Amino acid sequence: MNEIVILSGKGGTGKTSLSAAFATIRNNCIVADCDVDGADLHLILQPENYINEKFITGHKAVIDFNTCTNCKLCVDYCRFEAISVQNEQEFISETSCDGCKLCSRICPSKSIQMVPSDKSIWYIGNYRKGLMVHARLFPGEENSGKLVNVVRENARKISNETGWKTIIIDGPPGTGCAVISSITGANTAIIVTEPTHSGFHDMKRILDLTSNFKVRSCVVINKFDLNESISDKIEGWCVENSIPVIGKIAFDEQIVAAMINCQSIIEWRPESEASKEIISIYKIIFND
């Protein structure tokens, strides 16, 4: 199995556009959109979902005011400051509740129930070059990596079932739990950066993270021509730190045009410089 995860630290550097391009180069590809908190890849790949399942992200505490004795014990025990007293009555803030269940356990009148948060959904669908696993995290839910795990595990499962060896993982921004879940088990991490101070800074943070995993890391500088001197600095830093820079993609408005037409740049403008560079990156990664 060849599992490639595309990451960046900073958002908006081009992870999804690159993932979409990779996903449309060859047939029999499996794609996992692990950016469940900002999933966009389905807008280009337009999968026809044949599986959609609810996912329980956690639980929220709810008070039954018919039996609540107003003892306020729960207020003292909650470490998330989720329970306050309003108009002489305990009130649980849904957005602050972490779902730890402690209030429900200690309530003397057993008036607190844990209600599952089951509004997040994951999907498997067919798209024009293969299969896609993706998800929609319900707004306000904890992006704890658990839903990312489900997406990634299902991608592996269908890889085993179909015998298709290539899994492309579109990762989330940041360096937290969801990113860790996306990297776990991948062979290669492609870090997409851009020639800005922010892009450079966040690239170092994500490389710091990937160095803790058994994954080979390499860098792609996207929109490199928007600031060639910073692009050169990034390249220089990568050379010093033995991180291969496997491609530099020039800014191309056609990447946005492709997106508007629900296509990847490879499909929309196969002869463009950007497409040629992406195919060259693809060949380096997949030795093909």
Place this chain on the structure above:
Amino acid sequence: MTDRSNIKIAVASGKGGTGKTLVSTNLFWAVQNAGIPVSLVDCDAEAPNAALFFSGNFFVSFPVTQNVPVIDSTSCVFCGKCSEYCNYNAIVLLPANHFIQVVEDLCHDCGACIIACKYGAITEKVKRIGSVQSIQPNNLTEIIEARADVGVFSPVPVIKKAIKEVSNKYLAIFDSPPGISCPFIATVYHADFVILVTEPTPFGLHDLKLSAETLQHLNKQFGVIVNRAGLGNVDVYDWLRINKIPMLMEIPFDREIARIYSEGLLLVEEKPAYQIRFIELLKTIGELLQR
């Protein structure tokens, strides 16, 4: 709200890289250029970049910690109650082998295991998860940066600590993390107004709709800035009009703006017209809040 000198404005977007930091750093600096005291809080704790745009006296830095349980295996009877109480699977127990271990990365610091243990075998220690730093570029301003340590499961406690550092007396701008999950909620929760920054592309619009839905659910007042206008298509404008969402400002796609941002410079300094535009933005927000 009659006095808008201490409003809290969050700058957010569902999609990453649409220009949150561009807007928050420039609004911040435009406000201080106008002689108004202001704080900038970088709540994007997994990718904190706002401070890269400023230099100033390093003011104060303190670590953010959480509690994690420590189990004394000599007084533990391996009853399993703590493991049962832990809703995050952070306590691994093999009673037959007299083995018990805390997986610190999974612990959410809820305190349930301590309540569960009837044998006094569980105490707590502190574990570092990040830091909050303050930088003072000058007497009118401060930048408070939430910085989660790399690999920490949730940046939320670090974000909450940073926001607590803000004085109630002054205007404050919160640079939010991307997305619509709990780090975003923790940031906008304390804001009076939210600026959603988007770009006129299908990805930008798709994620804008999710952010707007979330803010409506939270009853937060918000408006939209379209960045990189000129790229993409007009769908976002149609959507804003149909849904009667205020469009606060447009920033064109311009290689010169991209270059200024990439070098860590400020639009309001390099292109003085933006000083006026960002102050107008603040006025617009003040008027919307008074409605």
